[in-house]
Amino acid sequence: MSMTTNPQSIADMPAQHPHSPVTPAQARGRFFNTGNAFNVILPPVPDHIFTSEPIAALDPNTPTGFTVCDISDQLGSPFPATTPLVLVRYARIRAGESLQTDFVASGMFYYVIAGHGTTDGAGTSIAWAPGDVLVLPGGVAFTHSAGHTDAVLWVVSNEPQLAFENLRAPTADNSVTDIVHFTADEIARQIELIYQVGRDEGIAGSALIFSAQRQEATRNILPTLTLAMNTLPGGTVQRPHRHNAVAVSLVIKGDRCFSVMDGKRKDWAPWATTITPPVSVHSHHNGGNDQAMFLIVQDGGIFYHTRAMGFEFTEQPG
Ligand SMILES: [Fe+2]
Known part of the structure; x- marks a missing residue:
C-alpha cells in the first residue's frame, strides 16, 4: 500500500492565495479554514502587579511626567498597553508645574493619589484633592496643574482600544462622556451607605459603581470601561x-491584602496596579484589620454590550 503525500489535514495547509487574480484587490485575498485559522496563540494577559511604577511616580526626584504601565511586549501588542484595551499611567506633577494630555481615547479616569491641583479643558476648570476621581472625555486637550505641593495621579484610558482599530478620538462635541468629578467625601459617603443598607450573598461584593447623569440608563461610566471602588472589611x-472582563486595580488601602488568581497568591503593594486576567478565577483577601479599598477599571462595558459578561461564582478557591 502506498501512502499519499497529500496534507493529512486542512490544519496543515498554508494560507491560500487567489489562483489567478486580475486586479491588486483580488490579489490581496487570503484563505484559511476551520483547521488552521483558529490556532493563533496570543500571549495571555499576565496576572502582573506593577510596583516599581508607583514607587517611581511617588519619588520626589521624579520630574513632572508619566510613568507608563506598558507591557505591550508581553501582550504582543504593537502599541502601548497594560491590558489589550486599557493603558494605565502614573503622573507626577511637581508643585507649580503642569502636565498636558491629549490622548487618543474615548475617555479617561483620574484618581488623585496625592496633592491638590486643577484640571483645565473643554471650557471647565476642576479643582481636585486627594481621593477624588475624575472622568474626562478623550480627544480633548487638558492641562493638569499641581498646587503648592507635588501631585501624583493614576490615569487610565482606552487608548489601546482605539489603536486596535486605528480609530480617532471623538471630538469635543460628540464625546461619549461629560466631565464628571467624584469627590473623596462623596465617595466615602456612598460607601458608608452601602454598608448601612447591607447585601445578600448573591451580590459579589460591596463595591461602589461609578456612573453619571448621561450614562445613568446604562449604569456605567464609559461605553467600554467600568469604574468601581471596591472595599473589603478587615479579615474578610x-x-x-x-x-x-479584565480588571486593572489601583490599591488605595490594602495592608496585608492579597488576591488569589487561578491558584496563585499575588500580594498587594502600596499604590500598586494589579491585573486580574480575563476569565481567571479570582478572590480578594484582606488579612489585616482595616478596611481595604481598591479602584477597579474593567473593560466590562464591551461584554455587557455583546451580552457576553460570563460572570459566575466558583466553588473552587481562587
Ligand atoms: Fe472580579
Missing part, C-alpha cells in the same frame, strides 16, 4: 468568581 474574603 471576596468570594471566588470569574468574568470575561
Whole structure:
C-alpha cells in the first residue's frame, strides 16, 4: 500500500492565495479554514502587579511626567498597553508645574493619589484633592496643574482600544462622556451607605459603581470601561468568581491584602496596579484589620454590550 503525500489535514495547509487574480484587490485575498485559522496563540494577559511604577511616580526626584504601565511586549501588542484595551499611567506633577494630555481615547479616569491641583479643558476648570476621581472625555486637550505641593495621579484610558482599530478620538462635541468629578467625601459617603443598607450573598461584593447623569440608563461610566471602588472589611474574603472582563486595580488601602488568581497568591503593594486576567478565577483577601479599598477599571462595558459578561461564582478557591 502506498501512502499519499497529500496534507493529512486542512490544519496543515498554508494560507491560500487567489489562483489567478486580475486586479491588486483580488490579489490581496487570503484563505484559511476551520483547521488552521483558529490556532493563533496570543500571549495571555499576565496576572502582573506593577510596583516599581508607583514607587517611581511617588519619588520626589521624579520630574513632572508619566510613568507608563506598558507591557505591550508581553501582550504582543504593537502599541502601548497594560491590558489589550486599557493603558494605565502614573503622573507626577511637581508643585507649580503642569502636565498636558491629549490622548487618543474615548475617555479617561483620574484618581488623585496625592496633592491638590486643577484640571483645565473643554471650557471647565476642576479643582481636585486627594481621593477624588475624575472622568474626562478623550480627544480633548487638558492641562493638569499641581498646587503648592507635588501631585501624583493614576490615569487610565482606552487608548489601546482605539489603536486596535486605528480609530480617532471623538471630538469635543460628540464625546461619549461629560466631565464628571467624584469627590473623596462623596465617595466615602456612598460607601458608608452601602454598608448601612447591607447585601445578600448573591451580590459579589460591596463595591461602589461609578456612573453619571448621561450614562445613568446604562449604569456605567464609559461605553467600554467600568469604574468601581471596591472595599473589603478587615479579615474578610471576596468570594471566588470569574468574568470575561479584565480588571486593572489601583490599591488605595490594602495592608496585608492579597488576591488569589487561578491558584496563585499575588500580594498587594502600596499604590500598586494589579491585573486580574480575563476569565481567571479570582478572590480578594484582606488579612489585616482595616478596611481595604481598591479602584477597579474593567473593560466590562464591551461584554455587557455583546451580552457576553460570563460572570459566575466558583466553588473552587481562587
Ligand atoms: Fe472580579
